[in-house]
Amino acid sequence: MSAPRSRWSAAARTPVGACAGLLLLAVVVLAVVAPFLWGDRASVVDTSALQQGPSEAHPLGTDNLGRDILSRVLVATRLSLLLAVTATFLGVVLGLVLGTAPSVLPRRAGRLVTSVVNIAVAFPGLLLALFFAVVFGVGATGAVLAIGLAMAPAFARLTQTLSASVAGQDFVAAARTVGVGRTRLLVRHILPNIAEPLAVNATIGAGTSLPAFAGLSFLGLGVQAPNYDWGRLLGEGLDRISLTPAPALAPCVAVVVTGLAFNLFGEAAATALGVRTMSRPSLRHRPLPPPAQGTAGHRPDSEGEPVLTVEDLRVAFPGPAGWTTPVRGVSFAIHPGEAVGVVGESGSGKSLTAMAVSRLVDPPAHITARRLEFTGTPLLDTGEKELRLLLGTSLAMVFQDPMSSFNPVMRVGRQLAEIAEHHQQLSRSAAFTRAVDRLRAVHVPAPERRARQYPHEFSGGMRQRAMIGAGLMGDPRLIIADEPTTALDVTVQRQVLRLLTDVRAERDTAILLINHDITVVAQTCDRVLVMYAGRVVEDLPAAELFTGARHPYTRALLAAVPDLGTDRDSPLAVIPGRPPEPGQIPEGCAFAPRCPHADDRCRGADPEPVTYTAGHRIACWHPVRDVSALAEETTTGGTA
The missing domain is CATH 3.40.50.300 (P-loop containing nucleotide triphosphate hydrolases)
Structure with a gap:
C-alpha cells in the first residue's frame, strides 16, 4: 500500500475519523436508497392528514399537504448532499485555477489575479454568497454558483500558499534546470505534492457549504418547489414551530450532523496527514573521507x-532600505575536467x-x-x-x-x-x-x-x-x-564523492x-575558492591550501578544523565574531572586524583580488607571508 493511502487509512482508524467516516458512509447510502424506499410516501398528498403532529403513522407529522415529513427529510438527503458537493467541487476547481494562475500567467497578469483574490478574501463568505445569489437569480443553479464562487477565494489563497511552499523545494529547481515548462511543472511536480492538504480542506469545505446551501434555501434563494432540500424543509417547518417543533428540528439535525461528519473527518485526516517528521543524522564530528586517488x-x-x-x-x-547585494563581484572560471571547490561560512554567498x-x-x-x-x-x-x-x-x-x-x-x-x-x-x-x-x-x-x-x-x-x-x-x-x-x-559520503x-x-x-568542510574540498578538488560576505577572497590550488593559503580568513577556517593532533583539553578554535548580514556589510574589507591584522586601510577600502603567484589570487591588504608559520599554526589548530 502506498504511503498516501496508508496515511488516509490511518485517519479513518482514529476514533473521531472512524465515527465520522461511518456517519458519512451512512449518509451517502441513505442518499442513494432513500428516493427508492420512501420517494412515493414523501410525495403522496393526503388531504385527510393535513399538518398533523407526530404520530405512529407519521413520526414527525405531516406538512400542509398531508405528506410524511420524515420521508421527505430522508429523501431530501440526495439533493442536499448533491448540491453541497457540486458547490464544493466548483469552488475547489475555481480556487485551483485562481491559485495556480500566477505560476503560469505572465507576471503582470499573475499579480492582477492575486490582487483580485486578496480583495475577495477580505469579504465574509456569507456576504459573497448572498451577493452572487442575487446576481445569478433564485434557484438551485444560482445557489450552487453563488456558494462555489464564495468558496473559491479562500481555496485560491490556500493553493497559492501551498504552491509557494513546494516551489522552493530542490526537486522543483531541478525540474526547472532541465527545462520543464511552467504548466508541466505545475501539473507534474507541484499539484501532486499539495493534493493531500487540498483534499482535506475540500472535505471540510463540503461540511461548510452544506449549511450555507441550506441557509439560501431557507431564505427562498435556493431550491424551489416542487423540489426540496433540507433548507427548504426547515423553512416550511419553522412556520409551525409554535405548534410542533419536529418538522423544523428534523432537517436542522440532518444539516448539523452531516456537516459535522464532513468537518470531523476532514480534521481527523488533517491530523493524520499533517504529522510528518523526518529524522536527520547528526552533522557533528563527521570523519573525513580519504583523498580520492589521483584527484587532489x-x-x-x-x-x-x-x-x-x-x-x-x-x-x-x-x-x-534599498537594494541588498549578497553576491558582489564574484569572478572565476572552470575548465573541462576541473573540480573547483567553494568554501566559506553560512551566508557567504x-x-x-x-x-x-x-x-x-x-x-x-x-x-x-x-x-x-x-x-x-x-x-x-x-x-x-x-x-x-x-x-x-x-x-x-x-x-x-x-x-x-x-x-x-x-x-x-x-x-x-x-x-x-x-x-x-x-x-x-x-x-x-x-x-x-x-x-x-x-x-x-x-x-x-x-x-x-x-x-x-x-x-x-x-x-x-x-x-x-x-x-x-x-x-x-x-x-x-x-x-x-x-x-x-x-561511509556514504565517501561513496558519493x-x-x-x-x-x-x-x-x-x-x-x-x-x-x-574545507578539508573535504581540499581532498576532492583541484582548486579552492574561499568566499566571504559575497566575494571570493582567495582562489588557490587545492594542493597549496594547507601550506600556501595567505588570506587571514582562509587561515582561520583551516585553524578551526580539528584533527588527530588537536589538544582535547583545550577549547576548539573558532573564528571570533559573526559574518556580516548582506544588508549590513561594513565599509572597506568585510572581514576587517574579525581580522587580527586589520588596520585603517582595511577599514577604509575593500581590496580587489590580485594575482599573488601563478594560479593564486587573493583579495587582502595584508596577506600572510610567513608560510612556515601558517603551516605550524594550521597543524596545531591554533586560532587565526
Whole structure:
C-alpha cells in the first residue's frame, strides 16, 4: 500500500475519523436508497392528514399537504448532499485555477489575479454568497454558483500558499534546470505534492457549504418547489414551530450532523496527514573521507576554453532600505575536467552564486555580470527556451538534501525518464530504459526494481546517487554539487564523492563542489575558492591550501578544523565574531572586524583580488607571508 493511502487509512482508524467516516458512509447510502424506499410516501398528498403532529403513522407529522415529513427529510438527503458537493467541487476547481494562475500567467497578469483574490478574501463568505445569489437569480443553479464562487477565494489563497511552499523545494529547481515548462511543472511536480492538504480542506469545505446551501434555501434563494432540500424543509417547518417543533428540528439535525461528519473527518485526516517528521543524522564530528586517488593536486589542462566563465557576478534583492547585494563581484572560471571547490561560512554567498549561474534565481532578484558564459553561451542574453535546452542537457545540479531532491509522489525512474523525454524526444519506454541504465551507471543496485520505487524507499546515499544519475541523463559538461554530502554518514559520503570523481574522470566533466568542510574540498578538488560576505577572497590550488593559503580568513577556517593532533583539553578554535548580514556589510574589507591584522586601510577600502603567484589570487591588504608559520599554526589548530 502506498504511503498516501496508508496515511488516509490511518485517519479513518482514529476514533473521531472512524465515527465520522461511518456517519458519512451512512449518509451517502441513505442518499442513494432513500428516493427508492420512501420517494412515493414523501410525495403522496393526503388531504385527510393535513399538518398533523407526530404520530405512529407519521413520526414527525405531516406538512400542509398531508405528506410524511420524515420521508421527505430522508429523501431530501440526495439533493442536499448533491448540491453541497457540486458547490464544493466548483469552488475547489475555481480556487485551483485562481491559485495556480500566477505560476503560469505572465507576471503582470499573475499579480492582477492575486490582487483580485486578496480583495475577495477580505469579504465574509456569507456576504459573497448572498451577493452572487442575487446576481445569478433564485434557484438551485444560482445557489450552487453563488456558494462555489464564495468558496473559491479562500481555496485560491490556500493553493497559492501551498504552491509557494513546494516551489522552493530542490526537486522543483531541478525540474526547472532541465527545462520543464511552467504548466508541466505545475501539473507534474507541484499539484501532486499539495493534493493531500487540498483534499482535506475540500472535505471540510463540503461540511461548510452544506449549511450555507441550506441557509439560501431557507431564505427562498435556493431550491424551489416542487423540489426540496433540507433548507427548504426547515423553512416550511419553522412556520409551525409554535405548534410542533419536529418538522423544523428534523432537517436542522440532518444539516448539523452531516456537516459535522464532513468537518470531523476532514480534521481527523488533517491530523493524520499533517504529522510528518523526518529524522536527520547528526552533522557533528563527521570523519573525513580519504583523498580520492589521483584527484587532489592534479590540475587539468586549462589552456582550452572554459566550461563556465564568471566575471563580476552580482546578485541583488530589493528591500525596504534599498537594494541588498549578497553576491558582489564574484569572478572565476572552470575548465573541462576541473573540480573547483567553494568554501566559506553560512551566508557567504556560495549557494546563491551557484543558483545564479544555473539561472534559478527568480525576480525580484537582479543578476548582473560583466561576463557570464556557459560553454560559450551568454546566460544573461540568451532566450528562456534556448537557455533551458542548454542547461537542461549540459548542466547537472546535485542539491544538499537528497530527500527534497526528488518529487516524493513520482517514481524515481519516471523522474529520470522525464528528462530524456523532454530534451532527447525519446519515447516513454525508451526514456525509462535509459533511466535504468543511468541508475546502473551510478551503482544503484537492482536498477530495474529501484526505478519503479518512490524516493522515500531509497536510503539517503541511494537518493543522492540517483540524483547524480538524473544529471547524467543528458551529457553534462558541468555538475554543480551544492553540499551533496551534508546529510550523509561518512561511509556514504565517501561513496558519493568517489562517484563524482569517477564521473569526472570518465566524461571529462567539470565539477563545482560547494561544501562547508574545507578539508573535504581540499581532498576532492583541484582548486579552492574561499568566499566571504559575497566575494571570493582567495582562489588557490587545492594542493597549496594547507601550506600556501595567505588570506587571514582562509587561515582561520583551516585553524578551526580539528584533527588527530588537536589538544582535547583545550577549547576548539573558532573564528571570533559573526559574518556580516548582506544588508549590513561594513565599509572597506568585510572581514576587517574579525581580522587580527586589520588596520585603517582595511577599514577604509575593500581590496580587489590580485594575482599573488601563478594560479593564486587573493583579495587582502595584508596577506600572510610567513608560510612556515601558517603551516605550524594550521597543524596545531591554533586560532587565526
